[in-house]
Every structure is written in C-alpha cells, then in structure tokens.
Amino acid sequence: MSDRQAPRRRVPGPAKPSRAAQARRQAGPGARPVRRPGGPRPPAPKIIRLGSPRPRLRMVGLALTLVLSVFVVRLLQVQAVDASAYAARADQNRYVVHTLAAERGGITDRNGVALAISVDADDITADPTMFTRKQLGVDDGPEQAAALLAPILGQEQSALVKKLRTKNTRYVLLARRQTPQTWKQIKDLKSALADKAATDKGTANVLAGVFSDPSSKRVYPNGDLAAGILGWVNAEGKGGGGIEQQLNSELSGKDGKIRYAQSGGREVPTAGSTETPAVAGSDIELTIDRDIQWAAQNAISEQVKKSGADRGYVVVQDTQTGQILAMANSPGFDPNDLSQADATAMGNAALQDAYEPGSTAKVMSMAAVLEENAATPLTHVVVPNRLHRGDRLFQDDVDHGTWYLTLNGVLAKSSNIGTILATGQLGKTQAQADKVLYSYLRKFGIGSYTGLGFPGETKGILAPADKWSTSQQYTIPFGQGMSLNAVQAASVYSTIANGGVRVEPTLVRGTKDADGRYTEAATPKKTRVVSTKTAKELAQMLESVVDDEQGTGIKARIPGYRVAGKTGTANRVDPATGKYHGYTSSFAGFAPADKPRITVYCAIQNATKGSYFGGQICGPVYKQVMEFALKTLQIAPTGAKAANLPVSYKP
Secondary structure (H helix, E strand, O other), X not given: OOOOOOOOOOOOOOOOOOHHHHHHHHOOOOOOOOOOOOOOOOOOOOOOOOXXXXXXXXXXXXXXXXXXXXXXXXXXXXXXXXXXXXXXXXXXXXXXXXXXXXXXXXXXXXXXXXXXXXXXXXXXXXXXXXXXXXXXXXXXXHHHHHHHHHHHHOOOHHHHHHHHOOOOOOOEEEEEEEOHHHHHHHHHHHHHHHHHHHHOOOOOOOOXXXXXXXXXXXXXXXXXXXXXXXOEEOOOOOEEEHHXXXXXXXXXXXXXXXXXXXXXXXXXXXXXXXXXXXXXXOEEEEOOOHHHHHHHHHXXXXXXXXXXXXXXXXXXXXXXXXXXXXEEEXXXXXXXXXXXXXXXXXXXXXXXXXXXXXXHHHHHHHXXXXXXXXXXXXXXXXXXXXXXXXXEEEOOOXXXXXXEEEXXXXXXXXXXXXXXXXXXXXXXXXXXXXXXXXHHHHXXXXXXXXXXXXXXXXXXXXXXXXXXXOOHHHHHHHOOOOEEOHHHHHHHXXXXXXXXXXXXXXXXXEEEOOOOOEEEOOOOOEEEOOOHHHHHHHHHHHHHHHHOOOOOOHHHOOOOOOOEEXXXXXXXXXXXXXXXXXXXXXXXXXXXXXXXXXXXXXXXXXXXXXXXXXXXXXXXXXXXXXXXXXXXXXXXXXXXXXXXXXXXXXX
C-alpha cells in the first residue's frame, strides 16, 4: 500500500429525527404538549419596493444650479459689467466731504477792543444728484424741496429749483452764511421727512440732499466806526477792502475737511470719518484807539454835514512812534450792511484821495529855507499886494497893502507872496531853488507811498523839479500844483513834531496766531529830514499861527496847552471834471507845541455852506479832536511859556 491513503468513506449515520419525533422524545412527565395548528396558515405580509432616488436628486441639483446661475449672472453684472455705475451710486449714498471753514481772525484796537469779529454761521448746500427720480422716486423732487426751503432762506422758489436741477455736479451753494437757527430749522424739517419716509413708502425725503458747511459771518460791533480802515469781507469770505483785504491771508487761516458716511441724508456714526482740522486765522491788533477814532469820526461828520461838503477826513498820529491813532472819513459806510452803502464812500478817502494841500504845505517850504540857512524866523520880508512872476500875477487870500513881516509872520499870516519870496532864496537861480525845494518835499514823503501798504493808496503827484511849469515853480511852494493824501499831510507835521525825524506811519501794532503767540509789527523806517534846531524853530513859528491875533488859526486854540498848527485853503480840482471847482479846506498841527505827542490833521472837500477857509471850518475840528486825544491819553500841559515870536516889524 502506497504512502497515499485511500480516501475515507463516509458512513451514513442514523437519520435525524423529525421535529415531531424530537418533541415526543422530549416530552416526559409534566412536559407541555405540542400545540398543533388549528387552521390554515396566515399569508405573508406584502413587501413594497421603493423607486430609485437618482431622478429626484437630479431635479433638485438642476434647480439649485439654475438659482446659483442667476446669482452668478447678477454678481457678474454688478461687479464687472456695471461695476462703475453701481460703485458711483454706492459712493453717492455713502460718503460726503465737507469743508471745515477756518475761523477768521479778529481785529482789535490798540487796547484789545473788538472792531471785527466772526460768529458761527452755515453755508446751505445741496447735492443735485440726490434730487433725481432714481433717488427720490418722484419727478418733482427739486420743486418740493424748493417749496420748503424758499421761505426759510428768503429766496425765490424758482431760483432754488434751478440750482437743484443743475447737472454734472454734486455740489451747489444755496445760501451763504446763514445763522445756526436757520440751519436748525432745515435740519429739523429734514429729520421729520426722513422719519416719515421710513414708515410711509409713499413719502420721499426731498431734503435728504441738503447739507450745511460750517462757516462764519463777519460782524463789526461798532457799525461804521473805522470802516474805512477795516474794510469788509465779500461774499466769498475774502477781504474786500481795507485791512480785511490787505491782511486777508493772515486773517483767513487754513480751511480743513471732513469725510463721513451718510445714508438718506443722515450721518452713519458707525462707519467712521476722517478729518483734517482747520487752522484759525491770526488776530490783528491795530494802532488806532477806538475812543479817539470815535471822536474824530463824530467831529468830521458833523462839520461835513454843516458845511454841505462832499467829504472830509481826520488823521490822528502819535508823533514819536508814527502810529495812527485815528483815521476817520465822512461820509462812511456800515460794513455790516453793504446793500445800503454808497459805492463812492466804500473806501478810505484819507489814503485814496489825492488833492492839492494848499497852505498847510508851506511848512515844508519854511523847513527848507531854515535848514538851508537862507533865512531865520526873524528875517524881514516885504510883502507887496501883488507879485509878478513868470506869466502870472500872484496875490494873497486877502487884499492888502504892503506887509512888513518876519519870516515867522509870513507863515502866521499864510502869505503866498511871502512864501514865494522866501523860497526864491534857496538858489542863485529859480531852477536851483526849485531843485532844492523838490529834494525837501521828497524827504518829507511827498510823491511816495506812506509805507502802510494800504489797498488803493495814492502816492500823490509831484513832478521832478526840471519838469515844473513856469507857474508850478511859484505855486508849489504854497501847496498848489502838487498833490498828496491826508496821511502824508499828517506825517509832515509829525516829522516836525518829532524833532525833524520822519517815522513811517503804521496801522498794525502786532498779530496773534492761532496758538496765541503775539508778534509785534516790524519797527518802522526812520529818516532825518531836518535838524532838531530847524524843527524847534518851525514849532515856534507854527505856534504864532494859533496864538497870535494876526494868525489864521486862532479857532484851534486849546486852553492850557501850547498848540502849533497851520491853516490851508486851496483851489480844488474836481475829480469829475478835472477842472478847478471849489476849495480844499484844512488844518494841521500838534500839541503840546514844546513837547509834542499828538498830531491832528483835518481836511474838508468842497464846502458849500458858510465859510470855506481852513481856519474857520477845520480849526474847530482840530481843537475838538485834539482836546479829546490829550485827555484820553492823559497828556498834561507842559506849563512852559510860548516863544511869542514877532509876526511883523516896523520898517
């Protein structure tokens, strides 16, 4: 037998008993009998087969795909195709930029009294793009808004509609410098409309596109006081004249900006904002004294009215510093209400009018004569009734016989003939004399700007000596044939009062910037014109004009004070025709004469009622203003006796 074993043969075992047999075997004593079915067997439950889920999933997927496709298409339209348009609309309804107006600096007098201030105001503006049908849902948005705004702003409804319908812009100015109360009224109405539009879809907030830009309004607390000096601020918020114009850049400051989100015309506080703050303008301190300015303005206004004159001016100057203490004009204007102002009065005539000064200019001729040692105050001068020079026959203001005057008397009696004779001694020939006189006139500032830098200032007219006509050679010595302004005339007398040294006039004392730093004005230029000795002699000669009974300025006397002064009555060139018509009446002087502190100059143009002589109508103005200034500045009399130089002599 091989190693392989033969497969085993499976021997069948005993047969497996049936379930019934097994049950019988298991049954024993006490076993539960097997229950036999009593009837037919119940049918098996019916099985329901579900359909395939794939078709339904395909339908849901298709629906979602269609919906997402719509969103994708819309997204592409918003972000790609119409991106710029939607961005513009979003920006239009979200961000706005407003200018933050810088507070304009104030102007005060030398004592800090306010002359010009700025108060809060609002510029009412609008965005025309927010009044279209797309924005409001109505066609007549501008008309509805204009109907609400017109009575508040005091404007014609049609004019507002035109502005609100402006195309291709997002900014129009509806009204400038409105009071805070006006803007509050508009803002309250705007809020009420916004609240109603939020609950009533049929209501449009037609004021959603109306805004305000913070601004300021210029106010002049003293009305027309010093208006010629101060000037005014125009509709654009810039200086339109005077100091307001001259120092506009310093006063204006620098505007700022603010950008913030808004919706429906309201600011969105949670969206944030960016702001560049405004820088306030500097405050300007002038040299003038408000009280002295008031006295000067009141005095000249009364006399101009009384004399039926065209206009008049008064200048008050500190003789030592050159500072202008007052510069008054009549008629004037109120810068608070330019609608009522006369255009011819809106300026500073004391600096802008050029006119022939007349006899007040004789002090320069006498200064030249004394300084050149051509004569002394006591030199004898024979003054005939008439004097033939060149192609003309000269005379004095009054007809007289031969006068025997000292040089002091020539000035005291204001003799034209005596002045011609005296200045003729300045050179061996008339041409040489003219050249010498011209040099002194220039030193006194005639034919040059004052140094104030004031808008519209005239430097007057003074031709070179070699261009003087035959008549000018003899008229210029007594103030005809050349012209100046009132400040130049006052400066001449301040130069004599200051010991012969001319100090350039000044109007600005200092500035204070936004941080409160005060900066004094630059020191004015000084020029010696004549010697101290000559200036003292001239002061004594000018006293004779006022103190001596033969003088022409007796109405300028001030009890207790020594007064030096000079009258002037010149033929006047009518600016309208260019021909001589009427007179320029004037008076100039300083006090105390022996220790000068104040210079006052007065001039009145074309007096038509009563006297037109300078001593008669300007002398009293000088007295009134000088007395007030001396008291205000607490300048006491010196108590010294006057020199009482002789006016005449016996041949």
